[in-house]
Amino acid sequence: MATPQARHARPRSLNKAIATMQDSPAFPISRLERAVQYLLLLALFCVPFSTWLTNVFAGLCVLCFAGALATSAPLRAAVRTPPALLALGLLALLVLGASWSIGPQADIVSALKKYARLLVLPIAVATSVRDRAMPARALAAFLGGATVLATSNYLVWHDLMPTSRLGWWRIGDAKDAFSFKNHITIGILLSFATVVSMLGATYVQGARARVACLVAGVLFSVPIIFLNQGRTGYVTLFVGMVVLFLLRVRFTVLRTIFGVGAIVLLFVGFYASSNNFKARTDDLITEVRTDQKRSPNGLRMSYLRAGTGIIVAHPLAGLGTGSFAEVYAPTARQDWPEDKLAETRHQPHSEFLLIAAQLGLPGLLLYFAMLGSLLRPALAVRSFHADALVLLWAIYVVSSSFNSLLWDVTEAYWFLLLAGSLYASARFSRQPVQAPATGT
Template sequence: MPHSLTRFGLSLRLFIVGLVTASVSLPMAWISLGKLLLFVGCLVYFVVTLKQKRAQDALNTLWSVRLIFVILAAFAVSLLWTQAPLDMAVTAFVKHSKLLEVAMLVMLIRTPREARLALLVFGLSQAFFILSSWVMATGYRVPWATSILIPQYKAVVYSTYLDQTLMFAATAAVCWHMRRHWPQAAWAAVTLATLAVLALANNLFLQVGKTGYLASLVVLSLAVMWHIPRQWRVVSLMVFPVVMFGLMYASSAKFQGKVAQVITESQNYSVQNDNISSSGFRLNAWRRSLQAMAEQPLTGHGVGSWTLTVKRIEGANANQVFGDGLSSNPHQEFLLWGVELGVAGSLLLLLWVAALVRDAMRFDPPLQRALISVVAVMVVGCLFNSSLYDALIGDFFCITLGLLLALGVRTDAPLAVSPSPHSNGLPA
């Protein structure tokens, strides 16, 4: 292949990776554009590598990436028996297919230098995102903000406070644990640590999202665990979250209000079957999901069938509870997969989480900790929302995971040794 053509291909590949990386800090239109270019660029690159008979060794060494193809195959096969209309089923399948972004980034990023450049773009774009939120918190409207500025949500730049708080929690983890990845640049460590503090402080003091509070608490707990002697890590992982919860409850009226709200809404649902509130809706949706899974535990109801199935179970008040149309979701990713694919669907998601942790354990400690922390934030999001299925936040998780996996698998440094029998089973 001519040298000029090779250089053009490299430039185009890096441009696509940079655009899709930056897009997760921008409005949804940019994410859609980035995904389109990523899919097209990856298809072209895949054809070229097949023609040149180059094996995708990176894809073959990551269990989490290989499992993505198994997951998508399961969703595709469920199209044969789905109870949803074909257009809704295909739309749902496309939403699940955003998992391919992880594999495509690992495929397109070919060297450690490219992976670090992509992470640099990620850091700069997230810094822009975080600083924009803080500027808005002072009462100024930044011209690029697209959120509806409800007074109590005035520091939300794009989408909703839920998406933003989960993104900031994951970004804080990446910045904090990767701050010493460039030992030759002391300023980088200070900058990344500052961004991590700003991101978590934004979640804890400016936002109102319950899931965001929990995700931030998880990130802080993991960071503390990895900075104390190994023999105390299990104890710290149990004690520190309780201590932090107590401190936040004692010092924040906003946090107290959210805790009281969850308790009140849950009691109202239990006693009065009130499913209008945030917690009441979730509890009702989760109950209907479990009933749907009990009907078809082996095969599920098929991709895209959640709304249709739970509305049938709900009965006459279905539209009042779940809204018109067939595009609702249970606000719980594990149950969504369980309704669509049966019990095996929920297990597949659990297995994918385990595979991500397994892959992370092979990398050097800073990257290992960053990746496991992002996985933990994703799991928190999936427990209370359909975070992988939803647009924007799902793309953020897939792209962030793809970048970290690409850096790990492309790094020339030797892989970390597996934990010793005396390491309590926790990462180094």
């Protein structure tokens, strides 16, 4: 059995070995590794506006990474980090869960294809460990794609956005100015883009750079509050702003109370000034009060009841990968007897509930362990990338409680690629800790 000293030495040894591989000319980055990096960045850029392109670039990234992994010992060493290993462990458990699943084969295969996206987390970690410039490039690539998404929303609002005759993208109208993605996804992605831009304003030097970051934050936030009808975006933007405040302001009880109170008042102002914000919030209140089965809230409550029943009855192993639609079908037939498509609801709009229903509590604990391993180094240092990872983590975890984000292609790639890149920066970067530019 390893001694306590040996157990504590392993992380330090890994850090030292990786730092040596980063700096030593004896471990240069090969052309194949560079190709992996470029494909990863292209995938992140396309995440906000094109599912097809994201899948193409991510798939090529996985294939090239497999080849690079076979020929590069430093890259294999860079993969041996807790989040990467836990992601692979979760994927392995999901593959194993197919053996006891009660779902039809088509649902099992579909679920495994979706969860195969977990492979990109180790890739993001390894490429960022090998090249310390990757986290900044990854964040810039995503913000570039988010700019395309936000701009398209403004164009829809002004009735200037072209439509696709082939159905490659959908657009809304002036009342719900979505484009490329649905308003739930838009709210999540642009919430993160908003708060990370505002985070940048507290780190950059110079008034012009600070103003540019704040303007970017405002431009990303306007579609959430005024143009779209996604209630998830309201929640994630609020959570992101509160977490940003707590990260960048020295903590005192009085300051925290006033700061959070100011954010609450800001959202009260949004409620008073935005027709979409007011209408969607009022709808939610009505749905909760009247317990409407066919409302979005009523649907989520029926998912919660069905999923909780699975966990209580099968706490150790769940009912297997891709099994939720089969379990939910009786409820769907009862609540929507005339709608045959209601029987094909494959996820309960809660990632935690979905993982537990498929794999039981052990699978849920493994998922939480992966999330915790990503967050841990970001809490140990204060830097722009570490704080960005905290914001990303908070928005993802909160919205995952009432959306199945790992199941959805856009949100899964968004989180896994960015979290892996920012994790590497938070854990292995040796840059000095930066103080808030605001002096707070």
